[in-house]
Amino acid sequence: MKIPVIDLGECVDCEACLELCPKVFRKNDAGYIEAIELGEYPEEELQEIIKNCPGQCITWEEI
Numbered sequence: 001m002k003i004p005v006i007d008l009g010e011c012v013d014c015e016a017c018l019e020l021c022p023k024v025f026r027k028n029d030a031g032y033i034e035a036i037e038l039g040e041y042p043e044e045e046l047q048e049i050i051k052n053c054p055g056q057c058i059t060w061e062e063i
């Protein structure tokens with residue numbers, strides 16, 4: 001299964017991912033973007049966000 005992973009060191013906190021896909025991304029209590037644990041992710045939608053993330057910091061990880 002593939003999950004989206006965020007490299008917080010590169011994240012510019014633009015919140016585009018939150019706006020485009022709030023069912024996958026959220027801001028945690030510490031103020032950092034994180035991917036919500038889901039059984040399955042909308043792959044096409046995420047691919048679009050990955051392409052447009054200004055920090056280029058969202059990638060897929062095989063688990």
Ligand code: SF4
Nearest residue numbers: 011012015017053055
């Ligand atoms: S779109 Fe990318 S840079 Fe912007 S908040 Fe999300 S992970 Fe960070």
